[in-house]
Amino acid sequence: MSLKENSEAIFSESPGKIALRTLRKDKRSVISLSILGFIIAISLLAPVYAHFIAHTNPFNSSLDATTHVGGKVVPVLEASTTGLGLGVTPIGPTWNPTGYFLGADGQGRDVMARLLYGGRNTLLIGASAGIICIVLALLIGVIAGYRKGWIDSILSRLLDVIWAFPVYLLAISLSVVLLTSGLKLGFIHVGPGSFALPILIIGIVYIPYVARPIRAQVLSLREREFVRAAVGIGAKDSTIIFREILPNIIPSVLVFVPIIIALCMLTESALSFLSIGVQPPQASWGTIINDGLALLYTRPWVGIAPGLFIVLTAASLNLYGDAVRDALDPKTRSRGDA
Amino acid sequence: MRRRSIVLNSLIGVAALAASALIGGASSQAASDGGMAPFDPAHAGGTIKLVANAAAGSLDPKINYTGQYWELYQASYDGLLGFRYGDGKASFQVVPDLATALPVMSNGGKTLTFTLRSGIKFSNGQPVTVADVKASFERIFKVSSPTAGSFYNGIVGATACLAKPATCKLDQGVVVDAKTNKIVINLTAPDETIISKLAVPHAVINPASSPAKDAGTTPIPTTGAYMFKSYDPNKSLIMVRNPYFKEWSHDAQPSGYPDQIEYQFGVTPTAQVTAVENNQANWVYDPIPSDRLNEIGTKYATQVHVNPLTAMWYLPMNVNIAPFNNVKARQAVNYAIDRAAMVKIFGGSQLAAPVCSFLPPNFPGHVDYCGYTKGATPDKPAKAWSAPDLELAKKLVKDSGTAGQAVGIVVSDDDVNKQMGVYLQSVLNSIGYKATVKPISGNIQFTYIQNTKNKVQISVTQWYQDYPAASDFLNVLLGCASFTPNSDSSINMAGYCNKSFDAQMSKAMSLGLTDPTAANKLWGQLDQQVMKDAPVAVAFTPKQLDFISSGTKNYHFSLQYKMFVDQLQTK
Numbered sequence: 001m002s003l004k005e006n007s008e009a010i011f012s013e014s015p016g017k018i019a020l021r022t023l024r025k026d027k028r029s030v031i032s033l034s035i036l037g038f039i040i041a042i043s044l045l046a047p048v049y050a051h052f053i054a055h056t057n058p059f060n061s062s063l064d065a066t067t068h069v070g071g072k073v074v075p076v077l078e079a080s081t082t083g084l085g086l087g088v089t090p091i092g093p094t095w096n097p098t099g100y101f102l103g104a105d106g107q108g109r110d111v112m113a114r115l116l117y118g119g120r121n122t123l124l125i126g127a128s129a130g131i132i133c134i135v136l137a138l139l140i141g142v143i144a145g146y147r148k149g150w151i152d153s154i155l156s157r158l159l160d161v162i163w164a165f166p167v168y169l170l171a172i173s174l175s176v177v178l179l180t181s182g183l184k185l186g187f188i189h190v191g192p193g194s195f196a197l198p199i200l201i202i203g204i205v206y207i208p209y210v211a212r213p214i215r216a217q218v219l220s221l222r223e224r225e226f227v228r229a230a231v232g233i234g235a236k237d238s239t240i241i242f243r244e245i246l247p248n249i250i251p252s253v254l255v256f257v258p259i260i261i262a263l264c265m266l267t268e269s270a271l272s273f274l275s276i277g278v279q280p281p282q283a284s285w286g287t288i289i290n291d292g293l294a295l296l297y298t299r300p301w302v303g304i305a306p307g308l309f310i311v312l313t314a315a316s317l318n319l320y321g322d323a324v325r326d327a328l329d330p331k332t333r334s335r336g337d338a
Numbered sequence: 339m340r341r342r343s344i345v346l347n348s349l350i351g352v353a354a355l356a357a358s359a360l361i362g363g364a365s366s367q368a369a370s371d372g373g374m375a376p377f378d379p380a381h382a383g384g385t386i387k388l389v390a391n392a393a394a395g396s397l398d399p400k401i402n403y404t405g406q407y408w409e410l411y412q413a414s415y416d417g418l419l420g421f422r423y424g425d426g427k428a429s430f431q432v433v434p435d436l437a438t439a440l441p442v443m444s445n446g447g448k449t450l451t452f453t454l455r456s457g458i459k460f461s462n463g464q465p466v467t468v469a470d471v472k473a474s475f476e477r478i479f480k481v482s483s484p485t486a487g488s489f490y491n492g493i494v495g496a497t498a499c500l501a502k503p504a505t506c507k508l509d510q511g512v513v514v515d516a517k518t519n520k521i522v523i524n525l526t527a528p529d530e531t532i533i534s535k536l537a538v539p540h541a542v543i544n545p546a547s548s549p550a551k552d553a554g555t556t557p558i559p560t561t562g563a564y565m566f567k568s569y570d571p572n573k574s575l576i577m578v579r580n581p582y583f584k585e586w587s588h589d590a591q592p593s594g595y596p597d598q599i600e601y602q603f604g605v606t607p608t609a610q611v612t613a614v615e616n617n618q619a620n621w622v623y624d625p626i627p628s629d630r631l632n633e634i635g636t637k638y639a640t641q642v643h644v645n646p647l648t649a650m651w652y653l654p655m656n657v658n659i660a661p662f663n664n665v666k667a668r669q670a671v672n673y674a675i676d677r678a679a680m681v682k683i684f685g686g687s688q689l690a691a692p693v694c695s696f697l698p699p700n701f702p703g704h705v706d707y708c709g710y711t712k713g714a715t716p717d718k719p720a721k722a723w724s725a726p727d728l729e730l731a732k733k734l735v736k737d738s739g740t741a742g743q744a745v746g747i748v749v750s751d752d753d754v755n756k757q758m759g760v761y762l763q764s765v766l767n768s769i770g771y772k773a774t775v776k777p778i779s780g781n782i783q784f785t786y787i788q789n790t791k792n793k794v795q796i797s798v799t800q801w802y803q804d805y806p807a808a809s810d811f812l813n814v815l816l817g818c819a820s821f822t823p824n825s826d827s828s829i830n831m832a833g834y835c836n837k838s839f840d841a842q843m844s845k846a847m848s849l850g851l852t853d854p855t856a857a858n859k860l861w862g863q864l865d866q867q868v869m870k871d872a873p874v875a876v877a878f879t880p881k882q883l884d885f886i887s888s889g890t891k892n893y894h895f896s897l898q899y900k901m902f903v904d905q906l907q908t909k
Contacts, residue, residue: 060768063679085687085688086634086689087629087685088683275751280759281763296629298632299629
């Protein structure tokens, strides 16, 4: 696109449309979204795979189950028949989608089916926590930055307190406490095994990482001429926030979304790996890696497969975040198109 | 007895039959009856390297209460009496150690008279005197030894010592005569188990100058073949030969073979296995990870030793809170669990066997029976467990009116226990409950599940015998005296207290003093009787697996302290 055409496009289209058009042309965006879409799709299809293809219940122990391999019926957990006959080993990958495609875990459960169910839970918790984090951070950042004074002081110190803890230490501490007895706050009662707990915990620990830059941006915007002009003509605070401030910080927030979701997803996996996230018999990629740890020598795929899914998802989200940032940054866009 | 954290939970109630049957004539037995072969200097020397994930706390023999270090104390510390160095059942024999002979009992069993051997020195060169013996008994109370109040509270003066440990004096309870080397221990009442209590590490003899507090990581001088050179719980424990040791009793404290024993800490179980495979270590302390079992059983079969244990993995169910305050709910769990599946999780049929009875196989009083297997009932039991009966379990849950209730399963957080918990959750969900698994640190799980404040409904735990006596299982684990609400020390985790059953156990214990055969028959009946109430579900009986390096020889296994570390040879 020539400079002239570019300038015409800029003046004829809204910034949002320009960003979308740029994203559509960005290979990083297309590739990352395709991978994400694939992972989300197969994760959502977990029940279909488990019930209609693999014919298995991935939440029940199946220590006496059998399956067909090469026309023969074989036990899913096979006792050693060599040497002293020590140990029982789960079946390895059959690479047959109709059963134990990635093998079984120590409970005789289909790893592929659990991987897909685990994907649903990991993505659900990661996305939910990410959105909660962004919404609360936006609220806190805008209020603190716009109101300044004692409100800003209180909110900023609150953020400092959370910021002062190493994020994983805080998440682990909260999880250990809340997962044992659940959460009871007045009429709010969340059971120990509820997904709401990891969502809330993970969402909260990342708030300062988003709220502080938003606050800084709002503090800066508040002193800009167009905001002062709005104040001068007697506009209400809500009008200034929604019409002048928010539209200017939304691009930054949009860049945060995929990155924070990736962080939340990784944190969920880490907590679940440490047995303080998703609780059995539910699965998440972190719990499956934990299951695979005990089978690292004999059945490495149990741990490798969810690890690969985590890497692919986190990398795709980060790549997409980069693409969004570039698409929303006029300077980068101009440099890229010139 | 717990495998790792607690060695002897209780000797209270352990019948005298064990001690009284074992002590007679035990002082001079030959190797052919299970004792150690004579020391062979040709194989002496070298270093034995042991590896473990973690150290086991204080090195003080009056404080430490773990199997991990009691295994080492056998080669380093001595009491007036000790357990015999020997394979299998020979290792349960109590033999004279620092005493010249077993005690002379008088005053209706309330007075025990010993004579201290002369010429024995501590590893710091000081001679062992009767004053050290008296001081050692007082030190049990001064350092608040974990068994002070349960094992040694019958010594005259112990009550005052328990009340004021710092100023403990046992002038009337432990009377010594330096001229004759005589030691008289006076008890407030006859105690049939005192012989065994005097043979465990908490009753070993230390120098009178030992600190009146937990010595922690500072080694206390020893009398045995080895002494502790250094101890860093984050790194290693090193034992070397005691330069003042001369063998006085081959049964109680034989000469050891290695010049040095090194215990390295901070090595993960899988790294431990690799180290032994590569001859970088001689022995693995921790349980072998499940995914390495086939490997060592196949490639290193000659280095593996599997020994039977009289022990059980079981599921105590809290009979005082829902849903297991309903006998049908407890019976349902007993019918529902697939014991063969739990054996698979443990490592397979070579390492464990399904059982239903409370008393393990090859144990006094054991009867082959299973009331909770397909086709059997507690009133018409089968000979052995064959398969679970899920349909009957579901019916019992429905009949009990407890279906749909929430059940928390508290397990230790190691891999095998967690897997057991997940399996049990699956079973409980399948028969109508809403089960959750609560894995908690192995360091606290055992005490956590004992305390009624924690409202534990069901848990997975283990019990390893202290002595070959049925009361060590039934009376200790299901007796009313073992149930102490709101205490971390309430070993009757089910909270089962049946006065009639208690009276029958007392009868069996009394009968054991005069007619052990009849007593064991009665214990067998009591086993079947109590399991009708199903306060627990017994899952399987495990075996001990020791994996040693290819260059390590002369492996011997004690039922009391497991492997004899000091008898291993590298030459």
